[in-house]
Amino acid sequence: MTVTLKHVAERAGVSRSAVSRCFTEGASISSGTRAKVERAAVELGYFPNVLARSLTTRSTRLIGLVSNNFHNPVFLQIFDLFTRRLQDRGLRPLLVNLSEETAPARSVQMLRQYSVDGVIVASSTLPGGFARAFREAGMPVVHAFGRPADRPDVHVVGIDNIACGRIAAATLIARGYGRLGFLGGPQAASTTQDRMAGFLAEGSRHPGAGTVIRFADAYSFDAGRAAMQAAIAEGCFAEAWFCGDDVLSLGAISALRDAGLSVPGDVGVIGLNDMEMAGWAGVGLTTIHQPFDEIIAASIDLVTAMPDDPARAPVSRIFPCRVVERGTLRARC
Amino acid sequence: MTVTLKHVAERAGVSRSAVSRCFTEGASISSGTRAKVERAAVELGYFPNVLARSLTTRSTRLIGLVSNNFHNPVFLQIFDLFTRRLQDRGLRPLLVNLSEETAPARSVQMLRQYSVDGVIVASSTLPGGFARAFREAGMPVVHAFGRPADRPDVHVVGIDNIACGRIAAATLIARGYGRLGFLGGPQAASTTQDRMAGFLAEGSRHPGAGTVIRFADAYSFDAGRAAMQAAIAEGCFAEAWFCGDDVLSLGAISALRDAGLSVPGDVGVIGLNDMEMAGWAGVGLTTIHQPFDEIIAASIDLVTAMPDDPARAPVSRIFPCRVVERGTLRARC
DNA sequence: CGGAATTCTGCAACGCGTTGCAAAACGTGT
DNA sequence: ACACGTTTTGCAACGCGTTGCAGAATTCCG
Numbered sequence: 001m002t003v004t005l006k007h008v009a010e011r012a013g014v015s016r017s018a019v020s021r022c023f024t025e026g027a028s029i030s031s032g033t034r035a036k037v038e039r040a041a042v043e044l045g046y047f048p049n050v051l052a053r054s055l056t057t058r059s060t061r062l063i064g065l066v067s068n069n070f071h072n073p074v075f076l077q078i079f080d081l082f083t084r085r086l087q088d089r090g091l092r093p094l095l096v097n098l099s100e101e102t103a104p105a106r107s108v109q110m111l112r113q114y115s116v117d118g119v120i121v122a123s124s125t126l127p128g129g130f131a132r133a134f135r136e137a138g139m140p141v142v143h144a145f146g147r148p149a150d151r152p153d154v155h156v157v158g159i160d161n162i163a164c165g166r167i168a169a170a171t172l173i174a175r176g177y178g179r180l181g182f183l184g185g186p187q188a189a190s191t192t193q194d195r196m197a198g199f200l201a202e203g204s205r206h207p208g209a210g211t212v213i214r215f216a217d218a219y220s221f222d223a224g225r226a227a228m229q230a231a232i233a234e235g236c237f238a239e240a241w242f243c244g245d246d247v248l249s250l251g252a253i254s255a256l257r258d259a260g261l262s263v264p265g266d267v268g269v270i271g272l273n274d275m276e277m278a279g280w281a282g283v284g285l286t287t288i289h290q291p292f293d294e295i296i297a298a299s300i301d302l303v304t305a306m307p308d309d310p311a312r313a314p315v316s317r318i319f320p321c322r323v324v325e326r327g328t329l330r331a332r333c
Numbered sequence: 334m335t336v337t338l339k340h341v342a343e344r345a346g347v348s349r350s351a352v353s354r355c356f357t358e359g360a361s362i363s364s365g366t367r368a369k370v371e372r373a374a375v376e377l378g379y380f381p382n383v384l385a386r387s388l389t390t391r392s393t394r395l396i397g398l399v400s401n402n403f404h405n406p407v408f409l410q411i412f413d414l415f416t417r418r419l420q421d422r423g424l425r426p427l428l429v430n431l432s433e434e435t436a437p438a439r440s441v442q443m444l445r446q447y448s449v450d451g452v453i454v455a456s457s458t459l460p461g462g463f464a465r466a467f468r469e470a471g472m473p474v475v476h477a478f479g480r481p482a483d484r485p486d487v488h489v490v491g492i493d494n495i496a497c498g499r500i501a502a503a504t505l506i507a508r509g510y511g512r513l514g515f516l517g518g519p520q521a522a523s524t525t526q527d528r529m530a531g532f533l534a535e536g537s538r539h540p541g542a543g544t545v546i547r548f549a550d551a552y553s554f555d556a557g558r559a560a561m562q563a564a565i566a567e568g569c570f571a572e573a574w575f576c577g578d579d580v581l582s583l584g585a586i587s588a589l590r591d592a593g594l595s596v597p598g599d600v601g602v603i604g605l606n607d608m609e610m611a612g613w614a615g616v617g618l619t620t621i622h623q624p625f626d627e628i629i630a631a632s633i634d635l636v637t638a639m640p641d642d643p644a645r646a647p648v649s650r651i652f653p654c655r656v657v658e659r660g661t662l663r664a665r666c
Numbered sequence: 667c668g669g670a671a672t673t674c675t676g677c678a679a680c681g682c683g684t685t686g687c688a689a690a691a692c693g694t695g696t
Numbered sequence: 697a698c699a700c701g702t703t704t705t706g707c708a709a710c711g712c713g714t715t716g717c718a719g720a721a722t723t724c725c726g
Contacts, residue, residue, distance in 0.1 A: 002712095016712095020713060021674090027715095029675090033674080047446055048712085050447055051388070053712080055680090056680070056681050070410075073610075076408060077403075079403065079409075079428070080430065083428050084430050094395075097420060099413070100417070114425065115382060250613075254614045254615040277554075281591065282590065338683060348707080349684095351704085351705065351706080352683095353683060356683095357683095363704055384683095386682080387711090389685075668726095670723105670725085671722100672722075673722065674720080677716105677717090678715100680714080681712105684710080685709090689705085690703105694701085696699095
C-alpha cells in the first residue's frame, strides 16, 4: 500500500539509514548510494512521511493559523498572503476558525495534539489572552494585528493604532472638517480603544474640532450601517467620520446616502485597512493603508525564529500606515 | 518538556498500554485504572499526540482544503463554512493555496507527505485534472463546486450549471427582456461553458430573444468591469445580462453605470452565487443562490465516507439553486 | 606502500503511541 | 473451594523515520 523507507532500502540494496540520510539535508552519503537510492525512490514513488519524521526531529512544519474574522472581506486577502508566504517557506497552515469560541483551551489543546511548530493568531478582535494561552502551552506564537506594547506578553506585529487615529483626525482637520465623528468597531477591542484615543488626542489639539463617538457591534457592513443609522436617528451628526475599518465605512456610507446625504458632498468618510474593495470603481473609499504584506512576512519571520532563541523577550513590530486618497473626502482646502 | 504516555503510565503506576487504552474509544479498561490514569493525565496535562497515533491508526484527521480562489469574496464565506463544519467533526483543514500553481504534482506530493485523510478541492476554475491527481495518488478526494457528470472521475458536489443558465434566461425572459447577454467568467472554465450552454438553450426556445456573449478573464470585479466596458465600447448591447458570478456582476454594473446606463432602469443584471455582499443595502443584486451550506456538508460527508468503501464509484451530488430577487432586474411584467 | 585522516555505512535504539496475544485477575455458580 | 467464563492487564512488536556510534571503506600524504 504505502511505500516506506524499508521498501526503498530493500530495492536499492542498502540499509534504511542510508535511505533516510539520502532525504535529510546535509547528511553524509556517497554519490554512489545516493544514486541507487534515488532511483529506487522514484521507481517506487517514495517520499518520506513528514509526520513520522516529526517524531524525532520535533518539527512538523505545521503552523496554526488562528482567526475569528471570517466575515470581513479583508481577511480573504490576509489568508491569501499568509498561505502563500507560508508555502513559500515550506510551511503548512493549519487553519483554526475561532468564530464561536470564547475560550482558548480547546484550540490550544488541539494545536498541541498536532504539535505545530508555531501559531499565528491573526485577528484584531481576539482578546490578548488567546495568544498568551498558546505561549503558556509552550508554543511559539505571534499575534498579528494585535495590540503593540512596550513589554508585550507575546510577539505582536501590527500597526500603531493610536497613530492611525491621529493620522485620521489630522487628515480630516486638514480638509477643513469641523465636527469630527469616530465610528469604532466593537468597543471592547483594543484596536477600537487605541484608534479612538489617537483620534481624540489629535482632535483636541485643534480647538475648533468637536468630536462625536459611536461604536458598531462588529467589523461588518451591517453593523456599520446600523450604527450610522442609529446615529442619524438620534441626531448625532459629524461633518466627517473616521471608521475603524473599511467594511464598516461602506456600511456607514450606505446609511448616510440612504438618509439623503451625499458622500463626500455633505459628509466625509475615511476608513482603515485599504482592502481590495476600497479601490473598486464606484466604491473609491479614502482610507488608511495597512501594509499587510510586511505585517504578514514579519509575523512569519518571528514565529519561525522563535525556536532558535526561546529566551528572547517578546517584541512588538510596528509598521507605518499611510492615507490613500480616493473619493470619500472633499478636496484639501 | 513534552509529557508522553510513559510519564503518565509511571505516575499512575500502570503500563503504557493501559494509558493508551484509556484514551482510545471502546477499549477494554476497568474503571479503577481509568480513574488512576485520568488523574495522572490531568495532573501532567497530558494529551495523546495525534501524529504519533496516526502512524498506527493510519488516520490523521487532517483534510487538505485546496483552492485557488483567494480573490472572490464569496470564498471567505466558503472557507468559513468549511473550517467550521470540519471542526465540528473533529477534522482539521490543511489549507493549500494553488493560486500560482499550474500543475498538481507539488500539492499532491505535499498532501501525501502529511498523510491527510482526504482532500477537498474547492474551486470552480481548477481544471478537473487536479482532483483526479489526488485520486490517482490514492487519496479520498471530492471536488466541491466542480462539474457534475453522469460518470465523474471523482466525487463532485455542486450545482447544475446548465440548469442555472436556463433559470437565468427564463427569469430574464419572464421579465420581458428581449435581447439577452451572457457575461461568463474565464472561457476555459467548465462552469462558464455549462452556464452559457444552458442560457443559450433556454434563450433559443424563445424566438424573440437574441443573445450576445462575453467573457471576463477572471471571477473578479475588475475583470467584470473591463469586460463590460469593452462590450459597451464595441456597441455590444443587451437589455439584461446574466453574469457568471456575483463579483463579476458588480464589476459589470459599475461599468454600465459609468456609461450612463441605469440598472435596472435601462439594463437588468442577474448574478450567481448570492454572496453575502449581494444582499448589502445599496448593492441589492438579484442573483441565483447557491446552497453553500449543503454543498459543503455534502462534500465533507463524501470525503469522510470514502475510506469505508473505497470501491464505490464516484458520484455527483447536485443541489438546486433558486433566484433571489433584489433590485437589479425590472419587475415582472 | 604504510598509516593516518576522512568519509560512509549499518546496527540498534529512540520518538510516541497502538494492538495482538497470552497470562492474570476477577466474577459466578455449585 | 473448584472449575469455568469474562474482563483486564502487560509484554513485545509494530508504524515510519532519525541518529549516535563504532567499524568499514576510502582518500590522502609522506
